[in-house]
Amino acid sequence: MATLKDIAKHANVSACTVSRYLNSNIVVKKTTEARIQQAIKELGYIPNVVAKALKRNETSNVAVILPKINNLYYSEITSGISQTLSSHHYNLFVYEVDNQNMNEEDILQLMRENMIAGIIFIGLFSDKSFQESIQSVLEWEIPVVYANRCIPYKGFPLVYPDLVKAGKLGAEHLFSKGKSKLAIVHKHLPNPLLDYFIEGFRQAGDGACEPVIMVIEEGRDLPDNCVSTLLENKIDGVFVLNELSAIYLTKALNKSDIRIVQDMAVLSLGNSLMSEISTPELSCVDLQNRELGVRSAEMILGQIRKQEIEPVTVLEPLIIERNST
Amino acid sequence: MATLKDIAKHANVSACTVSRYLNSNIVVKKTTEARIQQAIKELGYIPNVVAKALKRNETSNVAVILPKINNLYYSEITSGISQTLSSHHYNLFVYEVDNQNMNEEDILQLMRENMIAGIIFIGLFSDKSFQESIQSVLEWEIPVVYANRCIPYKGFPLVYPDLVKAGKLGAEHLFSKGKSKLAIVHKHLPNPLLDYFIEGFRQAGDGACEPVIMVIEEGRDLPDNCVSTLLENKIDGVFVLNELSAIYLTKALNKSDIRIVQDMAVLSLGNSLMSEISTPELSCVDLQNRELGVRSAEMILGQIRKQEIEPVTVLEPLIIERNST
DNA sequence: TTGTAGGCGTTATCAA
DNA sequence: TTGATAACGCCTACAA
Numbered sequence A, B: 001m002a003t004l005k006d007i008a009k010h011a012n013v014s015a016c017t018v019s020r021y022l023n024s025n026i027v028v029k030k031t032t033e034a035r036i037q038q039a040i041k042e043l044g045y046i047p048n049v050v051a052k053a054l055k056r057n058e059t060s061n062v063a064v065i066l067p068k069i070n071n072l073y074y075s076e077i078t079s080g081i082s083q084t085l086s087s088h089h090y091n092l093f094v095y096e097v098d099n100q101n102m103n104e105e106d107i108l109q110l111m112r113e114n115m116i117a118g119i120i121f122i123g124l125f126s127d128k129s130f131q132e133s134i135q136s137v138l139e140w141e142i143p144v145v146y147a148n149r150c151i152p153y154k155g156f157p158l159v160y161p162d163l164v165k166a167g168k169l170g171a172e173h174l175f176s177k178g179k180s181k182l183a184i185v186h187k188h189l190p191n192p193l194l195d196y197f198i199e200g201f202r203q204a205g206d207g208a209c210e211p212v213i214m215v216i217e218e219g220r221d222l223p224d225n226c227v228s229t230l231l232e233n234k235i236d237g238v239f240v241l242n243e244l245s246a247i248y249l250t251k252a253l254n255k256s257d258i259r260i261v262q263d264m265a266v267l268s269l270g271n272s273l274m275s276e277i278s279t280p281e282l283s284c285v286d287l288q289n290r291e292l293g294v295r296s297a298e299m300i301l302g303q304i305r306k307q308e309i310e311p312v313t314v315l316e317p318l319i320i321e322r323n324s325t
Numbered sequence C: 001t002t003g004t005a006g007g008c009g010t011t012a013t014c015a016a
Numbered sequence D: 001t002t003g004a005t006a007a008c009g010c011c012t013a014c015a016a
Helices: A004-011 A015-023 A030-043 A049-056 A072-087 A104-113 A130-140 A163-176 A191-205 A226-232 A243-255 A273-277 A289-304 B004-011 B015-023 B030-043 B049-056 B072-087 B104-113 B130-140 B163-176 B191-205 B226-232 B243-255 B273-277 B289-304
Strands: A061-066 A091-096 A118-121 A144-147 A158-161 A182-186 A212-215 A237-240 A265-269 A283-286 A312-315 A318-320 B061-066 B091-096 B118-121 B144-147 B158-161 B182-186 B212-215 B237-240 B265-269 B283-286 B312-315 B318-320
Touching: A004 A015, A004 A030, A015 A030, A049 B049, A061 A072, A061 A289, A072 A091, A072 A289, A072 B072, A072 B091, A091 B072, A104 A130, A118 A289, A144 A289, A158 A163, A158 A289, A163 A191, A163 A237, A163 A265, A163 A283, A163 A318, A182 A191, A182 A243, A212 A226, A226 A243, A237 A243, A243 A265, A243 A273, A243 B273, A273 B243, A273 B273, A289 A312, B004 B015, B004 B030, B015 B030, B061 B072, B061 B289, B072 B091, B072 B289, B104 B130, B118 B289, B144 B289, B158 B163, B158 B289, B163 B191, B163 B237, B163 B265, B163 B283, B163 B318, B182 B191, B182 B243, B212 B226, B226 B243, B237 B243, B243 B265, B243 B273, B289 B312
Parallel strands: A061 A091, A061 A118, A118 A144, A144 A158, A158 A312, A182 A212, A182 A237, A237 A265, A265 A283, B061 B091, B061 B118, B118 B144, B144 B158, B158 B312, B182 B212, B182 B237, B237 B265, B265 B283
Antiparallel strands: A091 B091, A283 A318, B283 B318
């Protein structure tokens, strides 16, 4: 495999000249340029990015760390990241850390060994190791972004959708459909997050209407006695903060012969293909997952290039109306 | 950042001894081992994988190249790959080459610049550039696997599901449900592939029954006049070779008040979450996508380690019975 | 405008 | 069992 030296020799210049010609905009003489070009073509030169990384002490590799890639929520974000990175000639490592033997400490070790240029976290940090993980990342001072939800930690660059707005949009939409007694169904959402939605509902309802909150236990698809609880509370509009659970709810309602829309409007959170294909097609609040990915990649690139970046990016959710509201 | 040299100095040994201790099973004296261990701990040594790669002329990075990651078919395969690679301490690059500015030639250039240890292709190579792309990959002699379908090219390691078997299982299943006039709906499947399914149908039906073949035009979800064509042909069982289209077919049938199962059984190909959540839940032939990923990763690792590998792995499909047949 | 020389952090080949 | 030395391919002062 031809190296820079080979090219230099073949073109009768020094390696340094070739390197300059390839990597900077410092001009070289027309004739030397031509000779170099020809040498590159003739020898089939392929730059060695690894050697370059060693010398420059930086790679063009960004890692995204997520629980599982075979989940449309994560893969849509990842797709946005991938597209943005590749258009800037950065490569994307994907690490799944679902239930594997890898803990976050191992992952960080791996990142450092591999000279990762930046890390994008999606949807982790939910439990106890939260503080410690964040701490060690910040101490390392590598470009990093948390792309998911607003976490209560300053100093950590964040990209997340405006959940208060999401709640407000959702409630307003349900109200506009003539629904007045609303419920929120969520899947063990940690408290600060759930509160955002409730706040959104308040803003939409002028404080008049407090939604009934129903929680889905770990490992279940719906709250226990979901349908009957809804009926007992005379609920006519439900905002389900989890796309899959929204689908299961429509199935349960169907089974109980409750008419979706007329008797009960179902609004879902998240606008993946699943909402589109379910029956009925689900109306939803779109959290802009792909855009979330694009923005987090841009924030990582900004940090890598040592630009001043806004430490927090908030995305505007969107209402998508289909056949369930 | 502490380097190998620093560790060596701190432990009063040569860099080479430290390297040997860390990377091989060549024994070192107990006392030196202890000193090295302590130095590593005290200085917080992080190995530099990039330098190692340069020296050894190989990385532990494998790339998967696919059209889009936000698609459950590809992401399930990718998840299997990810899991397998990470348990062998390999890293995974993901490249999307959907409609972007990157062609396969660029991708290969990138792979070589980055010293990729192996490449897994999923679901590309469908059109004209087919031969050329394959040719340049093979000439490079890098470990490579094509994980998707049986392509008619020898010398390219392949992992794919047994489509004849898939066709046979599908037809047998429909027959077992009392269906006798069958159709296959496919989305512009190139001819050798479609023939596998037809062959499977023949094997299942003792050559008695030829399925009606219906094709979905580019950019559509269903064949034109799908439902009426099915009715005209008195079809009572359809095997849809595309999960999404199968779902759209059930929607179309519902709209025409045709009872799924009783009037028309619908069998889908591929067993992602979408089949599970659609209404009715779709019976399907599971092509074992995650397993496909696991196997292709294993094949790549085998090649990287210069083991003799079976050049072709064929997976057994499975019938999953739900509520649409 | 171009060349020389040294080093990025590691491992391989010797020799001790 | 260990160490000295020389690469791996590239970039970058500094000098010419």
